[in-house]
Amino acid sequence: MQVSTSHDVEMPADALFDAVADFDLLERMMVRRGAQVTRLEPPAGSPMSWDIAFDWRGRRREMRLHVTSYDRPEKVQMHGTSDSFDVEIRADIVALSRYRSRLVLTIEGKARTIKARLMLQTAKLTRGSIDKKFEARVAAYLDGLAARDA
Numbered sequence: 001m002q003v004s005t006s007h008d009v010e011m012p013a014d015a016l017f018d019a020v021a022d023f024d025l026l027e028r029m030m031v032r033r034g035a036q037v038t039r040l041e042p043p044a045g046s047p048m049s050w051d052i053a054f055d056w057r058g059r060r061r062e063m064r065l066h067v068t069s070y071d072r073p074e075k076v077q078m079h080g081t082s083d084s085f086d087v088e089i090r091a092d093i094v095a096l097s098r099y100r101s102r103l104v105l106t107i108e109g110k111a112r113t114i115k116a117r118l119m120l121q122t123a124k125l126t127r128g129s130i131d132k133k134f135e136a137r138v139a140a141y142l143d144g145l146a147a148r149d150a
Helices: 013-020 023-032 114-125 127-149
Strands: 002-009 036-040 049-056 059-071 075-082 085-097 100-111
Touching (some): 114 127
Antiparallel strands (some): 049 059
């Protein structure tokens, strides 16, 4: 299942990329929402990685997340693996003008087990509401970043 959104913001592309790739801020956001986040110390030349544990649908879930691509100021891509799912997260930044940029954020989840497939099928039934919530959260996050930088 894939969810995607694009949002325009009054920020230069470099500033938007720096805000989106602010991993310390993202870690703090996850911790505030109840997740346990452990940054793994990568060997020299390896991408950044985290172990993330969180509660979802009444169970404790654990995921390892790796940065797979970091092309400043255009793209950040991550890959996450858990017992039940594989997740791809891709953030593309497009400069629309000198002071305006667009973020295209895509998250794709792939089931690794039958139970996970059933969860994704159930989620697909409420796809419209999931898309709306995702768009609203991304827009609120980016508008908050733009207001903070202004």
